[in-house]
Amino acid sequence: MHNCNCENPLVPQIVEIVKIIDETPDVKTFHVRNENGVPFDVKPGQLAMVSLLPVGEGMFSVSWQEEKEHLQFAIRRVGLMTDELHSVGVGHKIGVRGPYGNGFPVEACQGKDMLFIAGGIGLAPLRSFIKYCLKHRSDYGKIQVLYGARSYADICFKDELFELWPKEKDTEVFTTLDRPEEGWNGHVGLIPSYLEELNPAPEGKVAVICGPPIMIKFALKSLEKMGYNDEQVITTLEMRMKCGIGKCGRCNIGSEYICLDGPVFNLAQLRKLPPEW
Amino acid sequence: MKVLNKNKLPAVFDKLAQQSELFVPLQKKEQSGFYSWKSFDQASDQLALDLLNVYLPPKQVLLPQTEKMYSFRQEEGGVAISEVYEESQARVIFGIRACDLQAINCLDQAFLTRGFVDEFYKARRDNTTIVASACYKPGANCFCSSMGVNPLEPAGADAIIRDTGTEYFIWEARTPAGEELSRQLAEFLEEKELPLPQSQAFERQVDMEGVAEKLSQVFSSPLWEELSDACQTCGICTYLCPSCYCFDIQVKNQGEAGYRFRCWDSCMYGEYTMMAGGHNPRASATERFRNRFLHKLEFFSERYGMPLCTGCGRCIIACPAGIDISKIITAAKEANWSA
Numbered sequence: 292m293h294n295c296n297c298e299n300p301l302v303p304q305i306v307e308i309v310k311i312i313d314e315t316p317d318v319k320t321f322h323v324r325n326e327n328g329v330p331f332d333v334k335p336g337q338l339a340m341v342s343l344l345p346v347g348e349g350m351f352s353v354s355w356q357e358e359k360e361h362l363q364f365a366i367r368r369v370g371l372m373t374d375e376l377h378s379v380g381v382g383h384k385i386g387v388r389g390p391y392g393n394g395f396p397v398e399a400c401q402g403k404d405m406l407f408i409a410g411g412i413g414l415a416p417l418r419s420f421i422k423y424c425l426k427h428r429s430d431y432g433k434i435q436v437l438y439g440a441r442s443y444a445d446i447c448f449k450d451e452l453f454e455l456w457p458k459e460k461d462t463e464v465f466t467t468l469d470r471p472e473e474g475w476n477g478h479v480g481l482i483p484s485y486l487e488e489l490n491p492a493p494e495g496k497v498a499v500i501c502g503p504p505i506m507i508k509f510a511l512k513s514l515e516k517m518g519y520n521d522e523q524v525i526t527t528l529e530m531r532m533k534c535g536i537g538k539c540g541r542c543n544i545g546s547e548y549i550c551l552d553g554p555v556f557n558l559a560q561l562r563k564l565p566p567e568w
Numbered sequence: 569m570k571v572l573n574k575n576k577l578p579a580v581f582d583k584l585a586q587q588s589e590l591f592v593p594l595q596k597k598e599q600s601g602f603y604s605w606k607s608f609d610q611a612s613d614q615l616a617l618d619l620l621n622v623y624l625p626p627k628q629v630l631l632p633q634t635e636k637m638y639s640f641r642q643e644e645g646g647v648a649i650s651e652v653y654e655e656s657q658a659r660v661i662f663g664i665r666a667c668d669l670q671a672i673n674c675l676d677q678a679f680l681t682r683g684f685v686d687e688f689y690k691a692r693r694d695n696t697t698i699v700a701s702a703c704y705k706p707g708a709n710c711f712c713s714s715m716g717v718n719p720l721e722p723a724g725a726d727a728i729i730r731d732t733g734t735e736y737f738i739w740e741a742r743t744p745a746g747e748e749l750s751r752q753l754a755e756f757l758e759e760k761e762l763p764l765p766q767s768q769a770f771e772r773q774v775d776m777e778g779v780a781e782k783l784s785q786v787f788s789s790p791l792w793e794e795l796s797d798a799c800q801t802c803g804i805c806t807y808l809c810p811s812c813y814c815f816d817i818q819v820k821n822q823g824e825a826g827y828r829f830r831c832w833d834s835c836m837y838g839e840y841t842m843m844a845g846g847h848n849p850r851a852s853a854t855e856r857f858r859n860r861f862l863h864k865l866e867f868f869s870e871r872y873g874m875p876l877c878t879g880c881g882r883c884i885i886a887c888p889a890g891i892d893i894s895k896i897i898t899a900a901k902e903a904n905w906s907a
Contacts, residue, residue: 298687299652299654299687299688300684300685300686300687301637301686301687301688301817302637302638302649302652303649305646305647305648305649307646344640344642344647344819344826344828345640345642345647345821345826346819347818347819348817348828349844367845369845370844370845371844372844373844383646384645384646384647385647386647386649503847504847504849529843530841530843530849531840531841531842531843533815533816533830533833534686534815534817536683536684536686537682537683537684538678538679538684538686538813538815539814539815539816539817539830539833540813540814540815540833540835540863541814541833541835541840541841543859543863543867544849545862545867545870546866546867546868546870546871551682551683551684565787565788565862566787566788567849567850567855568849
């Protein structure tokens with residue numbers, strides 16, 4: 292058998308699914324590892340290519356690396372490969388390769404108040420940064436998480452959002468649903484309007500956003516209106532990817548490749564790129 | 569100087585093909601391109617060293633249209649990678665022109681630099697020796713000299729042949745790999761002094777000065793609609809382009825086993841950037857057209873310091889809608905982008 296711990300960056304390593312968590316009707320979090328633990332170390336915000344070998348490969352943000360033990364991927368069922376992935380159980384072997392991309396500027400954000408703004412499955416990449424901040428709690432100031440979902444059932448990481456994170460020191464979680472729903476006493480409305488309602492002051496703060504492109508675009512406008520400057524606002528983008536190493540061509544925005552130069556950009560960098568995301 | 573008698577070429581090729589996979593320009597019925605010398609059929613094929621330009625560029629020597637990457641086998645409770653296919657067999661490309669060689673220089677940038685090395689490409693590239701043919705008579709659609717290419721001194725060649733218009737090529741080794749070819753071909757090379765051929769002027773010329781900078785300012789111009797109006801997004805330009813390298817990765821299953829392969833893809837197709845879930849950042853033909861020309865004339869230059877068009881002229885000949893990259897370059901400088 293080929294030793295797949297090889298130098299070829301396009302060849303995956305085989306890992307086992309050791310745990311599956313049902314987050315929502317269409318999102319599951321998969322914990323994967325090989326016999327030694329994590330197949331590679333991942334920084335918050337970095338990506339990895341996940342493959343069901345007979346079906347396909349897709350690029351996903353790593354939503355957490357648990358020490359040297361396992362990697363977590365929160366994956367929404369939207370296409371051929373993810374549909375198949377949602378049908379496999381614990382013990383199934385899949386491929387992973389990576390890590391890819393730049394990741395979040397965790398060091399540059401030390402000492403800042405953190406404002407995380409996520410929509411739907413967009414919390415998956417931000418979760419790695421949020422958990423990193425909580426793990427290194429004294430390195431960061433106040434932590435605020437603003438999260439929006441279509442419905443209560445569509446809220447990912449409910450345990451963390453409703454139980455764990457609000458108990459952390461100097462940490463607030465604000466959740467909103469797009470539409471009113473029976474049994475939901477929390478906020479109702481879209482993220483940008485809730486954001487403007489909360490109106491967190493920009494001083495000493497870094498805002499990190501991820502969600503559907505349309506939500507990102509409107510939330511960026513809100514932040515701008517609230518006085519955030521372009522260096523204070525960070526987002527993480529996605530495009531279709533095949534290689535993950537800046538060769539296959541398709542994930543470019545202008546002369547930058549999301550897989551290699553991104554997926555994390557601050558708004559100042561983003562403004563220099565064509566508006567094509 | 570060393571010279572090579574053209575009558576000896578079949579023998580030269582036979583000799584080279586003993587030790588390497590040799591690719592030469594051939595006319596095969598209606599099709600012309602770089603083909604393996606092993607495929608040469610005396611009855612129907614002709615050597616096409618003087619054809620400008622052979623229709624199919626030599627990029628498939630280094631980036632095959634489809635290539636197996638690795639195979640896997642599904643086993644009890646799992647899956648294992650069984651083989652990785654990195655092809656390191658020696659190759660020789662004979663008779664490549666400066667434009668197509670510059671395209672390989674572009675592929676080298678894309679596949680071998682910027683953090684990751686593409687091992688499949690590298691295995692072929694490291695074992696490829698290039699004999700370029702200096703161009704003295706540009707074709708009607710050629711404009712390589714406008715794209716920073718010197719047709720008389722193909723950059724990156726291991727050896728160069730120059731057609732003197734007589735029965736001889738001048739032979740010049742340029743690198744240790746080229747010297748090695750000279751040694752291998754010693755029995756065919758003669759010492760003879762011949763005058764260098766006279767080079768002829770280009771009919772087609774463009775001015776690239778400032779084009780990348782100009783294009784970086786007109787992304788949102790409505791003129792792209794007009795320029796792309798005729799484009800049918802058929803993708804022939806990307807297929808024939810010597811420097812278009814975008815690829816897809818797909819899987820083929822054969823029972824319990826299977827393999828993953830990559831194949832050429834085209835930025836002209838909607839599926840290219842279509843994500844699972846349906847979002848497509850370049851859904852329209854105009855957006856894809858714009859991205860292709862900006863990649864060729866602006867983005868690649870910004871990233872790697874050279875345009876991704878080498879002036880070979882193939883897309884101008886092949887485009888069913890008459891789209892002409894040299895006119896886009898001229899438009900970049902002269903058209904009214906703010907209209």
